[in-house]
Amino acid sequence: MHPAVLPLALCALVVIAGRLGASFEISLEPEVLVVEHGGSIQLKVKTTCQDPKAFGNVETSIRKQLLLAQPTEVVVKLLEVNVWNSSIIYYFNCRGKRKLFTTALIVYRSLNRVTLDPVRELEVGKSHELVCRMENVAPIRNLTVILWKGGEKLHTKTFQQYSQDEPMPVQVIHRLTAQRQDNGQTVTCQAVLDLTPYGPCFNVTSEPQTLTVYEFPEDPKLEPHIYLEMGKTVNATCTVRHVFPSVAQFELALDDRILPHSVSRDGHRATAEVSLSHSGNFSLVCTVKVGPKERWKEAIVHSYELPSPQLAISNPNTSCNQVVTINCSSAPSWPPGLKLRLRSSRWPLRSWVEGAVHLELMAREEDDGAEFTCEAQLSVGNRTLRRSSATTTLHVTYQPQMDDGSCPPSQNWTEGQDETLRCGARGNPPPLLECTKDGEPFPAGVLRPVTRAHAGTYLCQATNPLGTTVRSITVWVQYHDPDLVLLVLLPVVVAVALLAGGVGYGVYYRKKKIRQYRLQERQKQLEMQALRQPGCSEATAALNGSAQKA
Known part of the structure; x- marks a missing residue:
């Protein structure tokens, strides 16, 4: 049974019980009186009494209007009901007997508005209040409040335990733990004031609030x-x-x-x-x-501020054996802790020092082209910062020089091959090299076919603004005459070959004739012996076989 119906039903039972205990019965329509505050309600009291002199009425402090008065029925209209806790007494007199009953008058107020407090932005994982409010709710015991998140029912609150008849404000609070998936969801508050079946049912929902969820767990x-x-x-x-x-x-x-x-x-x-x-x-x-x-x-x-280091060379264009001064420094207002280092392409790397770096050196031929750089280093916090000056090149001038390596004094050529006069000179500025033979120009380094006429002495001279160097070169040419050799050797070879062939043939022919002569002489001797001795044939036969015994 609905909570609002319970008190009405009890009143009805009281009426029924009263009827059972009397000789006549009276009844009330409607059985449960429900009226809006300030409104009117019509009620009818009936009786089973058949006495034409019977009469009945309704007693109340509320202004009323009698609409019908008959021995068996009384109709009364209660006007402008403005009390919240009131009871109605109705009765009938029948043949000198009275039956009287009391019933409660349920007064309600229309539920027109439900408000959900604005929902601020919610932090993920934190609990936040959702507050639903209503003003002047009566009777509160018939009220049910539901908080929704989308289609999910978050919280339901009933007020059956309340007995107040007067209107009262209602506030329902629910704590919501925000999650990321709640972002963009809508929340609403629904209020239901149910007075059925004897009164109306009010169902009102608040304006929806959209949840905005955020999460910011740690500092930037x-x-x-x-x-x-x-x-x-x-x-x-x-x-x-x-x-x-x-x-x-x-x-x-x-x-x-x-x-x-x-x-x-x-x-x-x-x-x-x-x-x-x-x-x-x-x-x-x-x-x-x-x-x-x-x-x-x-x-x-x-x-x-890390100023650029400054590199100064007293004479970057100097002559050999001259003193050169090199300074590596920084601006006068350099910061504390600044260190400098002089770097050279010709020397091992040196260590950092605080303050300026000063160096004096005697310029040598091998120092020509050496590069120098001034480097600055500054430690700032846990970082090491560096800056370098522009690189400066040292130029050392010296007079021309030639040695056995660059200009060999003796060179061997072969006739018929391509050869070049090997001679070079070094110096700064680079010298001009001129070579001659017998007063005629003969450029070095030019490839040309060699003849025996190239043999002889060459004179090479290297010149630059600082001086001149002269060097003598002797060239030997190896050659031979292939025509003379053939003319001399070929007849000798042929003559020797013919002579050797003739001698060999003569010896061979002589030996052959001697063998033939000796064979012929032997054969003659055998024939002569055969003519002189009988039985020669038998003796002769014994020469190639066994002789007969005597």
Whole structure:
């Protein structure tokens, strides 16, 4: 049963019980009286009494109007009900007997407006109050309040335990722990004043409030120390992490001067250019706002001046064996801790020293082209800064020089091959080299075919503004005459070959004739012996086989 119906039902039971205990019955319509404050209500009292002299009425402090009075029915209209706690007495007299009943008059006020307090921006993970308000609610025991987030029911509150009849203000509070997914959700407050079935039902909802959720768990990140050379520009970057929504509002100020800045595409980083025209330490503050929450971070900008070192060479264009002075220094107002170093392309690297570097050297031929640089070093915080002067080249002049390596005094050429006269001279300025043979120019370094006429003595002279050097070169040409050799050797070879062939053939022919002669003489001797001795044939046969025994 609905809570609002319970007291009305009890009143009805009292009426019924009264009827059962009497010889006649009376009834009230409506059984439960529900009227708006300031309004009117019509009620009817009936009886089962059949006495034509029976009469009944309604007793109340409320102004009333009797609309019908009959022995069995009385109709009364209560006018301008303006009391909150009132009871109605109704009765009938029948044959000298009276039956009287009392019922409560339920007075309500229309529920026209429900207000949800403006919801401020909510921080993720924190608990926040949602407050729903109503003014002059009556009867409050029939009220139900529901807080909604989108389609999710957050909280329901009933007031059945309240007994007040007078109107009273209502405030319902619910604590919401914000989450990121709540961002953009709408919250509303719904109030239901239900007087059914004997009265109206009011269902009113507040204007929706959109939740804005943010998260800003940690301070911005900013390099605590920024080192800036006067007149230069450096980028200062301020970053945030784990913020929601992702776009944060940045402000960077250098000694209360707002700096223009750019924000990264993801909204988590701001960068500003910092420049200063004077030295010192300055405060750079990065302020970040996410939702209503603001955090800041401070850095110290160290502005310094690192002057360019100065290199001075007393005579960068000097002569050999002359003294040259080299100074490496800085501006008169150099900062404390500045160190200098002189760097040379011809020497091992030297160590840093505080104060100026002074050097004197005796210029030598090998010092020509040496490069010198003055370097400055300054330690600022945990950084080491360096700057260098322009490089200066030392030029050493000296007269022409030629030696066995550059101009060999003796050179061997071969006739028929391509050769060149090898001779070079060094000096500063570079010398002019001229070579001659027998008073005729013969340029060195030119490749040409050699003949035996190139043999002889050459004179080379190197000249520059500082002097002249002369060197003599002897050239030997190796050659031979191939025609004379052939003419002399070829007939000798042919004659020797013919002579050797003739001698060999004569010896061979003589030996052959001697063998033939001896064979013929032997054969003659054998024939003569065969004619002189009988049985010669048998003896002869024994020469090639076994002789017969005698």
